[in-house]
Amino acid sequence: MNKIIEQKLKEIEEKENIKIILAVESGSRAWGFASPDSDYDVRFIYVRETKEYLKLNEIRDVIEWQLDETLDISGWDIRKTLKLLYKTNPTLFEWCNSPIVYKKTEEFEELKNLLPQYFSPKKSLYHYLNMAKTTYREHLIGDKVRTKKYFYALRSLFAAKWIIDKNICPPMEFSKLLDEELKNEENIKVEVEIEKLLGKKIKMPEMDYSEKVEILNEYIEKNFEIVEEAISKINDKKHTWEELNEYFYKILK
Numbered sequence: 226m227n228k229i230i231e232q233k234l235k236e237i238e239e240k241e242n243i244k245i246i247l248a249v250e251s252g253s254r255a256w257g258f259a260s261p262d263s264d265y266d267v268r269f270i271y272v273r274e275t276k277e278y279l280k281l282n283e284i285r286d287v288i289e290w291q292l293d294e295t296l297d298i299s300g301w302d303i304r305k306t307l308k309l310l311y312k313t314n315p316t317l318f319e320w321c322n323s324p325i326v327y328k329k330t331e332e333f334e335e336l337k338n339l340l341p342q343y344f345s346p347k348k349s350l351y352h353y354l355n356m357a358k359t360t361y362r363e364h365l366i367g368d369k370v371r372t373k374k375y376f377y378a379l380r381s382l383f384a385a386k387w388i389i390d391k392n393i394c395p396p397m398e399f400s401k402l403l404d405e406e407l408k409n410e411e412n413i414k415v416e417v418e419i420e421k422l423l424g425k426k427i428k429m430p431e432m433d434y435s436e437k438v439e440i441l442n443e444y445i446e447k448n449f450e451i452v453e454e455a456i457s458k459i460n461d462k463k464h465t466w467e468e469l470n471e472y473f474y475k476i477l478k
Contacts, residue, residue: 234269244332248270252265261428265297350455353384
């Protein structure tokens with residue numbers, strides 16, 4: 226599958242006349258809890274020729290290349306990427322920290338060096354808290370629940386707790402977040418339930434249901450309050466455009 230994806234990326238570069246500077250896996254495969262039938266969520270960042278950015282008619286800043294049962298491939302233009310970095314877009318930070326990389330370049334390595342300067346703990350906490358709350362309320366209240374939604378909610382909460390504890394961007398991998406969050410003895414029962422559920426999740430189809438796990442629901446609800454309290458105590462920091470503009474000028478040369 227890696228060879229197929231790499232070939233798709235070459236096709237995109239040739240047909241769209243772009244250069245891809247980063248291509249990664251962004252979904253459950255990168256998070257570490259994919260089902261046997263999970264698709265491949267391939268995301269990329271690209272640069273066009275300099276003259277394309279000087280046109281009076283603005284060019285589209287997204288390429289949606291393929292979406293089927295196996296492959297979901299799309300990417301962002303570098304200008305869109307830098308604007309989102311200025312806003313501390315958590316999705317972009319996840320792409321840049323994905324453990325599954327299909328392609329990366331020197332241009333991306335320079336971009337990655339800018340990430341810490343544009344990381345906002347407060348904005349990121351709001352993002353992960355809202356993701357966890359939405360997932361919980363829409364999918365984890367009934368007696369029968371979509372198994373994968375537990376991991377969506379838990380991963381978002383673990384990422385938020387990581388930010389609270391370390392004040393840095395969290396890793397993508399669920400296992401790293403789990404190890405950090407549940408290393409205290411008081412969370413042993415929660416960890417046991419998560420490990421049991423994870424064992425089922427990676428063997429069952431993506432859309433399957435299972436029984437609600439009460440101890441996990443209680444844990445999730447308790448941590449909503451913890452994250453909300455932490456957000457109220459954080460002062461957001463301001464960013465400047467200067468270094469992003471310099472990077473943009475350089476990459477277009």
